[in-house]
Amino acid sequence: MTGRSGQNGLVTDRGLQGTTDGRPHSGGHEAADTTDLVIRMDDVGVRRGPTNLVRGVDWRVEVDERWVILGPNGAGKTTMLRLAGAELHPSDGTVHLLGERLGGVDVFELRPRIGLCSAAQAARIPPDEVVRDVVVSAGYAVMGRWREDYDSLDLDRATELLDSLGMGALADRRFGTLSEGERKRTLIARALMTDPELLLLDEPAAGLDLGGREDLVARLAALASDPDAPALVLVTHHVEEIPPGFTHALLLREGGIVAQGLLSDVITEENLSATFGQDLVLQRSGGRFFAWRRPAE
Numbered sequence: 001m002t003g004r005s006g007q008n009g010l011v012t013d014r015g016l017q018g019t020t021d022g023r024p025h026s027g028g029h030e031a032a033d034t035t036d037l038v039i040r041m042d043d044v045g046v047r048r049g050p051t052n053l054v055r056g057v058d059w060r061v062e063v064d065e066r067w068v069i070l071g072p073n074g075a076g077k078t079t080m081l082r083l084a085g086a087e088l089h090p091s092d093g094t095v096h097l098l099g100e101r102l103g104g105v106d107v108f109e110l111r112p113r114i115g116l117c118s119a120a121q122a123a124r125i126p127p128d129e130v131v132r133d134v135v136v137s138a139g140y141a142v143m144g145r146w147r148e149d150y151d152s153l154d155l156d157r158a159t160e161l162l163d164s165l166g167m168g169a170l171a172d173r174r175f176g177t178l179s180e181g182e183r184k185r186t187l188i189a190r191a192l193m194t195d196p197e198l199l200l201l202d203e204p205a206a207g208l209d210l211g212g213r214e215d216l217v218a219r220l221a222a223l224a225s226d227p228d229a230p231a232l233v234l235v236t237h238h239v240e241e242i243p244p245g246f247t248h249a250l251l252l253r254e255g256g257i258v259a260q261g262l263l264s265d266v267i268t269e270e271n272l273s274a275t276f277g278q279d280l281v282l283q284r285s286g287g288r289f290f291a292w293r294r295p296a297e
């Protein structure tokens, strides 16, 4: 593996195709060539007993798009991300990832093409693992360094990725000694190590203090604006955590889609109020969103 720096210093390896016809981002995907689609879900449902975790989901993600999935607790966000990460099969409908249909492809071939950052994954990292090894071991599809002999190019790439996420000085520390924010940045570096075509981030700002959240939002904004970065899907409960440069949003409530499309069309007071079941006030400033409950008259 070799790495190169994108325009924001974030290291990405693979040039994205971009849209083949040069058209701008569009909320509607009717005209999209399916070969450009990173995620395609058609009438997807996931059921567990009588419960619909998600239902009736039609969703298209193109290579150059950066999506946020927003919704309250229990809305089905993680379920959507697990479908997109080839960790879960739908009960109904079809899911295509990177041009392959779930159920018709070996998921062990598909998963290395998809980077996933989640709290569940962080919990699997041994606390005594050295930070650089947490990152480099992703290229060998293992969690925790064992007896692998890592290629010096891979070690260089891990170092470069850690540098680009402000973790260079901590590369020799043990994972268990890191702060929550430093762990999140390490996991993002690990997810980028395999040069994925799709990067899935499940609540990356959860548990961070204000400074940590703002630092992460700025780094994700830099990643979003890097033309060589993979397609991005970020799950969050909070509009304040949407990094500038994200292009699209999907709002979920009780397993169903409330709205989806271009971020500026979808993140509105009306849609947010419907999603969270509260009368919300929304403000936008400097490419960021801020929301709170409308005070009683």
Ligand SMILES: Nc1ncnc2c1ncn2[C@@H]1O[C@H](COP(=O)(O)OP(=O)(O)OP(=O)(O)O)[C@@H](O)[C@H]1O
Pocket (backbone or CB within 6 Å): 048, 051, 052, 053, 071, 072, 073, 074, 075, 076, 077, 078, 079, 080, 237
């Ligand atoms: N195996 C299961 N059996 C029954 N219900 C489940 C199962 N797994 C998840 N659920 C339920 O499905 C709903 C959606 O879960 P999911 O984790 O996708 O929501 P979420 O939007 O990510 O929630 P949160 O924001 O709280 O993490 C929740 O109500 C959850 O309790």
